[in-house]
Structures are given as C-alpha cells and as structure tokens.
Amino acid sequence: MSLKERLTELQQKGLAEIQKSQDLKDVNQIRVNLLGKKGPITEVLRGMRDLEAEERPKVGAFANEVRDNLTAALAKRREDLEAAVLNARLAKETIDVTLPGTPVAKGEPHVIQQIIDQIEDLFLGMGYQVLSGPEVEEDKYNFEMMNLPKNHPARDMQDTFYITKEILMRTQTSPMQARTLEKHDFSQGPLKMISPGVVYRRDTDDPTHSHQFHQVEGLVIDKHVTMADLKGTLQVLAHELFGDKFDVRLRPSYFPFTEPSVEADITCFNCGGKGCKVCKNTGWIEVLGAGMVHPNVLKMAGVDPDVYGGFAFGVGPDRFAMLKYGVDDIRNFYLNDVRFLTQFTKKG
C-alpha cells in the first residue's frame, strides 16, 4: 500500500470516527489519536524518508491536506456538539412567556392635572406666562375689580364662601386678571397670561356640583386685540384638547367683566355634531365663557381702555375632563379612588 493510499485510508477512517463521536471528550480523543505525535499521520510522514526525492513534496502536500481536512472536521464536529449542548440547555430553560410581567410601582398624574398641563403647554408655546394667584382672595379682586360692585345682581349667580366681609375663597380665577393688569408694564410688551387654579363655590356636592373645582383663566391685553383673535384662540384650545375636527361657536352671554361676553360651544364629541342625548340634540356642548375685557376692569386696574384692550376666557378643566372621558360624577375628582385615578394613563 502506498503512502498516499495509506493517507487516504487514514482520512476516510478518521472522518468516519469524527462523524461517530458523541461528545467533546470523544472529539478530543480522536484528535490525539489521529493527529498526535504518536499518531498514524505522524508515522506516515516519518515513512517519507523512504520515498524518491521527487515524490516527497507531492506526498508531503497530500499529507498536509489530510491533516487539515481532519483538523477542520474535528473543529466542525466540536462546534456542532457544543451547539447541541447549548441548545439542550436552552431547551430546558424554556419558560411560559405568557405569564404576566412583574408589576412595578407606577404613579399617574391626576386627570385634571393632565388637562391643566396640556393647556399650560399650549399657551406657553404661544408666548403666554403661567401665573398663579391666592385661593383666599379679597372681595376687591374677586368681585369689585371684576366690575362686580357690592350690590351687583350678578353676585347672586355665584354663591361665595366668605371668611370675613372682605376675605373669601375665590369663586373664580378671574381676580388674577385684576392682579396681573395692575402690575403689568405695557412698555415691556403685551400681557398674555393664563392662570390655572382651584376655586370654590358655596354649593352642595352632588354629581354635577362641587364646592371645589378648577379653572384656567386666560387674558390677552395689547393695543390691537380683536374678538376674531379670541375666536381663533379658543379654536386652538379646542383643537388641542379634543382634536382638530372640533369646531368652536360663540353665543352671547353675560359676565360683568367682559363686554361683549360669549359662551363658547364645541362640536359634540359624542355625536360629532349630529345631535344626541349628551348635547341635548344641539350638536354642540358648552365648554367655556369668554369675552372682550370690560373697559371698567381695565380702568380699575389702571390701564387706559382707550389705548389697550383684549380678551379673557375661563376654562373649567373639571368640565373638560367630564366631557372628554364621560365622567358622570364630579366628586370622583376629589375622592381619589385609586381605581379612578389610574384610568387616565394613556400617553401615546
């Protein structure tokens, strides 16, 4: 048998053995047996001394090729076996991925806070300041400077929690109009502000009344502010809070601190304007009061109504939340049942 034949046989046998090996130990043993210093290949190569000089390189090359093939086969087999071991382990590690994830402690902002933040962000983007005022107010700011003198019949419209004759729980965020107007320096630019906060009315709590609720006041005063600007601003607000397909319409109303005064309705989101129970078949839902600031309000705050004017509006986040989410009882906002608080978590 020639050396070449011998090598070919060794290769065949070796490959067959590698193929049959069952674990890494076998593979290692085969490697030592075949390719080790005392192995058959080394032995064959030793026999090359007896060959003709011109045969040697050929056989040598072939011998290297056989060794490389076997080495590669061993490596391949090792890899396969290792992969099999890993796969077997991973198979054992299989879990039920349908079991629920471990819950984490996660807090949510109050739904009214969410609406206030949304309104704040909208108006910040339009160059408004956000201001907050005292919840315990003076009669002067809450009423008198809002063009509601002591005997004004409209005072009956809002029952007030008085502390003393002159001190009260503010019934509206409007006193912030007077407070801001008094301070604003118009040489520094127009006054554009919103003022969110808690207000109080002397009401008995029931599903639609709460002695405590929220308002966001808005005020823009400059030299050329129009009612059309008010309408546009309210439309932007409606779009932000409810969506772009909502329209705003204005209706006449009465507030002592604005003239003209309007009530703003938005398209009923329950029926999209077709008319339903929610909107009493009108297709519209009343959402806020607004108007052009009454000259008396400007005058009392020391602003010249012949030069400056503008609009004001008052938004009720409680009402917005009730409308937007169909909350049927305003008391839910202040009783803080966790099952209620954690419903308004959609942020996407």
Added chain:
Amino acid sequence: MNISYNWIKEYLDLDVSATDLAEKIERTSVEVDSVVRPADGLKKIVVGHVNSLVAHPDSDHLHICEVDVGDDQPSQIVCGAPNVAAGQNVIVALPGSRIANNVKIKRSKMRGVESDGMICSLQEIGFSEDVVPKEYADGIYVLPADAQPGEPVFGLLGMDDSLIDLDVTPNRGDMLSLNGTLRDLAAIYDQPVKLDQPAVKETGEAIADQLTLHVDAALAPQYRMRLVRDLKIAPSPMWLQIRLWNAGIRPINNVVDVTNYIMLKYGQPLHAFDYDKFTGQDVYVRTANAGEQLTTLDENDHDLDPKDIVIADGQAPIALAGVMGGLSTAITGQTHTVAIEAAVFEHDHIRKAAQRHHLHTDASQRFERGVNQAGVQDALDAAAQLMDELASGAVQTGTAVGSNQQPDPAVIPLTLTHVNAVLGMDLKQAQVTHILESLGFTVAVDGDQMTVTVPIRRNDIHIPADLLEEIARIYGYDNIPVTLPTGRMTQGRLTPAQRLMRATRHSLEALGLNQAISYALTTEDKAKMFMMRESVPTKLAWPMSVDHAVLRMNLITGLLDDLAYNAARKVKDVALYEQGRVFYREDGTDRPSEEEHIAGAITGTLMPQAWNQPAQAVDFYQVKGIVAAYLQDMAVNGEVTYVPNQEMPEMHPGRTADILVHGHRIGYLGEIHPTIAKQFKIGTTYVFELNLQAIIEMPKQENQYDVISRYPAITRDIAMLVDDEVTNEQVVNLIEKRGGAYLQSVKLFDVYAGVKVPKGKKSLAYTLTYQDKHATLVDDAVNQAFAKVTKRLEDELGAEIR
C-alpha cells in the same frame, strides 16, 4: 321664563319651527333651556260630554258616567273625581291613549264595572300642580261648554303650543317679556314688529278725588295707580288662562290674571289691590317702620325690616313693594273696586327684600333686573283696558301719579373704526347702522363717527362696548373671522418654581405614587392635625357643612380621607401624593398665608403583589427611600438628615423622623399613630409631608460631570456588634470621618438583632469601597486605612468587630 311660540307668531311672520326659533334665540340673544310642546307624548285624549251619571253600586265615591266622546254610542266611564257632574265637558283619555308620565290607559274594570277610558284632571295630562286653577286642583277639569265631544283637547288647552324656556342673563331684563323678546326677534329676523298700543276707555270719576299717593321717589322713581270700579270677578277666558299656565302662572280670576298677563306681555309687574279694603284714600310708598308686620298673599307673616319698601294705607303696610301684595287688600270674589299699581322700585332694595323674606317672585325678579321705565303707563293702561273688557269694570278717569322720574336715554358715541378694530371685522357703515336701527336704536352718522341713542327699555346698554355686543350678536358670531393675536412677541416659559413643582410631581409619580387632589376645606379637627408649625385655623363664615368648614393646615388628613374612601371600597393598597396649599394664619389677622406643600400617604403594599412577587407591607424605610430619592431629584444643596421625632401626637412616637436639610426642618415622615389610623378607619399607613415652598427656595446643585476613574476599586467588608442605642448614622459618620482619603463609599448591607447576638446588641455590616482616582490603589494603603477605622469604631462606639 317660558315664552310661547304661538304668541310670538301672532306678531311676527316667522317661517321657522319652534326648535329653529329657539336655536336662533340661543345663538343671538339669550340661552334657551328647553323647548317643550306639552302635547308631545300624549295621545287619544279628547273632549267628552257627561250625558248622565249614576253612583257605582260597590263604591261610596265612584260614579259610572255615560260620556259622549263623539262616537255613535256613548262610552261608559267610571270616575272617582268628587266634582264630576252631568252636563260637563271633560277631558277623556280613551282606551289606548297615553297620558302624562307615559302612562297608557286601557279599557278596564273598576270594582266590576267596565270603564272605557278615564276622565282626567289637568295634572293627569301633564300640568304642573302649580298652575292648575284652584277650583280644579282636587278633581277633574271642566272644559268650556262649546267644546265638541271627540275633539282632541290639546288645542283647547293650549297644549299644542311650543314653550321656549329662556334662561335670561341678569343684564337682559328686557327679555323677560313678550314685547322685549319680539323686539329682539325683529332685529334677528330683520322684520318690522308692530306691538299693541293700549287704548283705555275712561268712564268714571276723576281718580284724584278718590286716591292720593305719597311716594318717596328715591324708593320708587315711578309710582302710578289706576282705579277700576264695578268689576265682576269671574274666571278668565280660556285664551288668557292658557297664556298664564303656559308661562307657569296659575290662573286665579279675571283681575289678578290681567295683572299677570300684562306682566308677561310688557315685562311690567303690576299689583291689584282691593281698593275698598284701604283705610282711607291715601297710599304711601315708604320704608317699613320698626315693628311693622305684613301677611302676604301666600298667607305667610313677615316681620318687616326698616330697609323694606312697603306700600301702606293710612294705617298699615298693605304690600311688600315689588315683591308680593298683602293678604288684607287681596282681590276676592267679592271685590268691586281695584287699584292697579304700576311702578318702578329701586332694584337693590327689591333684591335684598326678596332675599330677606325668601320671596323670589316673578315681580321681584323683574324689578331686580330693571323694568322698562318708559313703558309703565302703557302697561297700566293696558291692564285697565283689559279689566274693562273682561270684568266689565269702569276705569276711573286719569292716573294717580306719585312719582315720575324717567331716566334719560343713553347717548353713546361710537366710531366705525372702533367697531371693526375690536370685532376684527370689516363692516360697512350701513350694516352697523342697520343692525342698531333694527334694535330700535337711533343712529346719527357723521363720517366715521356715530351717535347712538338707546331706548330706555334697554337698560343694559351704556357704553360703546355694549353696542359692540349688540352689533356682533345680531351680525352673528359665526361671521366673525378666526385669527390669532399678532403684535409684539412674548416669551412663554415656566418660572423656576413652576418647573420645580412639575418636577416634583413627575418625581413622585416615577417613584410609584398617584397624584390625588383632595378637598382643601375640611373639619376643624382635621385642619389642625399633623401641624408643621404654629397657626390658627381659618374658618368659613357660612359653611355648607361641617365637613368642609375650615381651611386645611396640612395635606395629610386629606390624603387619609382618600385612603379611608378607598378602604371603604375594599381597595387596600394605596399610594398617593398631593401637591397643594396649606393655609396658615397668624392670630389677629383675617387672611391666611398660603404655602405650597407636598405630601404622600401609603398603605398596604407599594409594590403590587404578584405571582412572582410576595406582598411586602409598606414600611418606614420604603417611604424614607421615596423621600430621599425625591429630595435627590430636587437637588437640594445641603445635607439631608433624619432626626427622630417623638412629639407629634398624630404620629407613631418610635417611627417618625423630622426631615432636615442643612439643619432646617422641612418636613417629616413616618407611621401614623395607630389611634389616628383607627379614627380614619384605615390600616397601617406611612406618610410624609414637606414644605414645598422651602424646597423651591433652597439653593440647588447643578448637574456636573465627574470623570469615572479607570483605576480599580478595592472593597472591604466589616461586621460589628454594637449596642442597640448606637445608630447607623453614628457608625456611618464615624467611618466617613475616619475612613481615609481613598474611602469612596460606605454601604450598609446587613442589620441583625436576633438570637445569634447578645441581648442589647445588634450586628451591623458595611461594605467600604476605596479608590484612588489617579492611580492603582495598593492593598497596603487600604489595609492601613481599614485598620485605622476599625480601631476607631472599637474605641469610640464600643464596636466588637466580628
């Protein structure tokens, strides 16, 4: 106020449905609460003629009636009303009919006798108790004799009209009448309207010889009376009764009804006195004297207030002016002579009198808002004329006038430029003039300048802005364009305090707490609990309930109320925080200062229990972890320390710590006292409350970058036995102080105080981490430092190193 669609259509040529009309009114003048057609929902209710009746054999009050309902054969109907009688025309609900409240009437047997329907009272077909004429209040209603059997009753009773309920704003007193509404509608629909002009026929003696008025014009700027003699008191005709009950007013008799009818039509409240009951011929309008009393028409007695305006005869008050008449001079069936009063009373007096005596009447409502001061005589004449027509009275000659002060009409300058500048529109002069004239205003135009004269009846129009509203609403708000303010740019940004408050909320939410908004008004007890400083409570003068009577001086009790609400609904795991104000007041001042606080309350477990996560009841250290993480988020610059506080009565004395920043107390945390938990009916609860205002005002750390050392750190663990009294803080402080230059951190990793350690001792174990930022640390250096600190612990704290 209910306004009748049919009545409006008598004066205006309107080709719109009642609903469309209501919509138009709502869009252009005042809010509409509802549009109701009384007949809606009712069916098969017809006129029946009671041919005859016999008593029911098995009943002491039922009658078996033979009723002609327009069919070939009369129907047999059993009726229990006491006033049913043969020859009456009555309201019959036929078998298969539907009456009020969606009740269906079927053919039935009553005590064994067949009944083909039901004879109805007005209430049964939907009338309010308040408007049913007294004589029919407890029985069936009797229809006029000329009603045709079988004919539906709806037309006869005015139930086919549509009633538009106007929610008139306080400024639009003029809309509280048919005439005022017609004038607004005339402008809205751009139609002329011709209102009735009274034409009174005077037949009797001169009134001056029969009546003298003495009026304080400051109380009643206008005060007039007419006298009508020889009246025959009777029920009013149907058309008049219908007008009244559809407006929510009960028909009484042809005199009282006329005064109410004229009020509905003109907006001018009138009062009819029985002249023959006057003591003397003098009538006074004055304030009440001390001790005077009056029994009003509703038979209630009133102690009069010296600020009440009264009408008095020579002897005593006979009416609470502008509010309600007195019983002593009320119109009765025997009245022959009526003094009709038409006046303008000072509105503020009327408002207060109505409040004082809890008498809010149609009259007081109108006087409070102001009546048409130019229409007083018209209304008086119209009433006299109608009493003449309906009660065949003789109107005495002339009007007694006690006062006659008429305001001047408002004359308001206005420019077209201003109109367009404020409304943001581009109206033409002719459009503006047309709108104002359609409202009955007079406009004189001189170039851009207008001079507008406003009729006296529109007492809400005084200044140019009022005219702008009229122009805008009649032109239509829908026609105003949509723009945004232009002008100088302004920057919109939150203040640092506002940013911190937002950050506070985000931080606590990230730490697992839900935001609560609780009531700021609470009970006095709760207001005074969990106090962080001295303060007197601020109380409401007239609270609605004791539950919400005092301003809170802490946020915790509000949160505990929330926890209790949850607990009562079997929600056991609750973690809440609240950001809001507390109200501190110095004794001797009226107004409290408002301080922003932040508080949290956790009961049950913070981490939700799950299949792979056991329930772990919230404890002090979890809440401390939250507070610490929050304060770290807020970057307060200064050392935060926790000092035991055993003094707060509402807190567990052994599990409460004051929170100090740089030595200043900014709040506290801990477990609420078990007795408080019991009082609130809640379980073990941990709370914290911090003065957010103080946190806002504190100096803050800036974010800054610190190179992360590439040299390895070396750690050493140390476990020691110390006395129970030795605190973690003492140990850590000592290690930090004596740990050497390379000590980076000290971390507690075990606390043990069980059976394996001697009594009175505990085992504490810490990991000390050493690192040199600029070189590789050698073991020797660490060993030396470690040995030093070990020695110190032994010497200074008596630690037994294990």
